Amino acid sequence: MQRFTIIGGRPLVGRVVASGAKNAALPILAASILASEPITLSRVPRLTDVTTMLRLLESLGARVEKGTRTFSGQSATCADNRETENVRVPFSITIDTHSLTSTAPAERFVQRMRASFCVLGPLLARHGRASVPLPGGCRIGPRPVDLHLRGLAALGADIRVVDGLVIARAARLRGARLSLVGPHGPTVTGTVNVLCAATLARGTTIIQGAAIEPEIADLGRFLNTLGARIDGLGTETLEVRGVEQLGGGAHELIADRIEAATLLAAGLITAGRVTVERVDPAHLTAVLDVFTQMGADVDVGTDRVTIWRRGRLHPINVTARPYPGVPTDMQAQLIALASLADGTSHIADAVFCERFRHVPQLRRLGAHIEKIEKGTGTISGQSATPAVNRRTEIVPVPFASGVTIRGVAQLHGARVVASDLRASAALVLAALAAGGTTHVERLHHLDRGYEGLEQKLRSLGATICRETSRDLLVAAGRLN
Numbered sequence: 001m002q003r004f005t006i007i008g009g010r011p012l013v014g015r016v017v018a019s020g021a022k023n024a025a026l027p028i029l030a031a032s033i034l035a036s037e038p039i040t041l042s043r044v045p046r047l048t049d050v051t052t053m054l055r056l057l058e059s060l061g062a063r064v065e066k067g068t069r070t071f072s073g074q075s076a077t078c079a080d081n082r083e084t085e086n087v088r089v090p091f092s093i094t095i096d097t098h099s100l101t102s103t104a105p106a107e108r109f110v111q112r113m114r115a116s117f118c119v120l121g122p123l124l125a126r127h128g129r130a131s132v133p134l135p136g137g138c139r140i141g142p143r144p145v146d147l148h149l150r151g152l153a154a155l156g157a158d159i160r161v162v163d164g165l166v167i168a169r170a171a172r173l174r175g176a177r178l179s180l181v182g183p184h185g186p187t188v189t190g191t192v193n194v195l196c197a198a199t200l201a202r203g204t205t206i207i208q209g210a211a212i213e214p215e216i217a218d219l220g221r222f223l224n225t226l227g228a229r230i231d232g233l234g235t236e237t238l239e240v241r242g243v244e245q246l247g248g249g250a251h252e253l254i255a256d257r258i259e260a261a262t263l264l265a266a267g268l269i270t271a272g273r274v275t276v277e278r279v280d281p282a283h284l285t286a287v288l289d290v291f292t293q294m295g296a297d298v299d300v301g302t303d304r305v306t307i308w309r310r311g312r313l314h315p316i317n318v319t320a321r322p323y324p325g326v327p328t329d330m331q332a333q334l335i336a337l338a339s340l341a342d343g344t345s346h347i348a349d350a351v352f353c354e355r356f357r358h359v360p361q362l363r364r365l366g367a368h369i370e371k372i373e374k375g376t377g378t379i380s381g382q383s384a385t386p387a388v389n390r391r392t393e394i395v396p397v398p399f400a401s402g403v404t405i406r407g408v409a410q411l412h413g414a415r416v417v418a419s420d421l422r423a424s425a426a427l428v429l430a431a432l433a434a435g436g437t438t439h440v441e442r443l444h445h446l447d448r449g450y451e452g453l454e455q456k457l458r459s460l461g462a463t464i465c466r467e468t469s470r471d472l473l474v475a476a477g478r479l480n
């Protein structure tokens with residue numbers, strides 16, 4: 001067990017560099033199965049989800065070589081918060097999937113991480129068969145894979161689900177016209193599976209209703225580097241002209257827009273001034289729009305964003321939607337911000353309608369939040385961004401559910417338990433602004449998706465340290 005101890009109330013000030021995107025890294029690592037020669041990825045974030053994907057690939061017979069870089073952070077011990085340490089961080093990774101020995105990843109990988117399911121399309125396309133356990137639901141609600149399977153079937157795969165195992169076969173996939181839109185909009189990892197499979201299909205595939213998240217475009221650029229022929233990246237219609245094989249190549253991952261937005265939110269919630277560097281501001285348009293509605297001043301450069309504010313945060317009325325809308329992966333962090341707004345906010349989620357496990361924990365810190373049940377009429381929030389409103393027309397709002405937040409002037413420290421990755425980030429944000437000391441428990445969720453978060457926050461002036469079970473036992477005098 002690991003926990004953060006955070007002493008809140010200090011404005012965060014300074015500059016931090018965004019890490020590579022988790023949700024680009026995982027699909028691209030899965031897609032390395034398609035390459036017939038080694039591939040090298042740079043700006044790979046040091047995350048447990050990345051480690052899980054690498055182990056999965058190794059378990060199938062891939063050869064993985066990790067480069068390292070030195071990351072200058074600060075001590076992770078509570079005893080000496082100022083001490084500087086050097087952490088060895090994998091930065092570039094070379095993968096050779098030339099001689100895979102298995103097309104059946106073990107269940108433990110898919111149980112640990114849903115993104116493991118992204119190996120299905122690449123295995124099927126490259127090896128003609130795959131057996132991948134069904135991922136099932138998770139902590140943020142039901143997460144079906146019907147669209148993934150329907151898309152692969154449209155490419156000619158024979159797909160059976162036997163005892164929770166997806167068994168897919170196809171001597172050679174063939175191009176087709178298909179749609180990936182479900183009741184909550186397009187599917188991100190479904191687009192990954194079908195796009196990867198289509199690159200090696202015979203003939204041309206037209207994917208309609210493809211996810212347009214920047215991480216999908218990054219995957220497409222990676223595949224094109226290897227020799228794939230994909231047009232329409234960044235749009236809802238992808239045209240894939242199948243090729244016989246993909247070669248190797250090198251690719252640098254895009255910045256993690258959710259990490260960047262979370263760090264900016266840390267500056268905003270503490271009334272500080274934070275600059276996030278090496279990020280594409282265009283990927284943050286909807287979130288920056290919401291921050292501005294909350295009263296933030298935002299300065300945008302070519303690859304950096306600075307945020308600060310004067311006065312209290314304003315209330316907001318937003319619904320999380322697929323890109324280019326406000327991301328569901330920022331919904332929890334926005335609720336933390338709205339908890340301190342001067343008025344009542346409404347925040348809904350049209351992508352994952354059960355993603356609200358952070359709410360009871362934020363209440364422990366003094367937030368006033370009321371849950372609204374599925375499909376009620378009060379959750380009509382929209383962003384002012386024209387592109388977002390265009391997308392709004394095709395995403396049915398009745399599936400959303402949300403919360404009403406009556407802002408308070410001050411949160412207070414408490415012991416809270418993280419339930420999932422973005423819930424952890426919301427609790428850290430609230431704790432940074434709260435008066436007194438907060439303990440955030442179950443950090444393994446946070447470590448799945450934020451590289452060196454405490455080092456980055458400490459470099460901005462936060463008082464935050466990580467304690468392990470051992471530290472706690474030593475402090476209690478039960479170990480030495």
Ligand code: EPU
Pocket residue numbers: 023026114115142143144145146147148149182183184185186187188189190211322328329350351352421422449
């Ligand atoms: N859906 C279906 N059928 C399907 C697939 C999805 O109905 O076959 C529904 C889902 O239940 C959901 C909606 O479609 O309501 C969108 O789900 P999507 O498939 O897009 O989600 P995902 O691909 O499983 C990715 C990210 C998530 C992020 C969502 C939404 C990765 C590895 N994961 O998940 O990231 O929340 O897209 O943007 O890219 C996170 O980073 O914290 C995280 C959960």
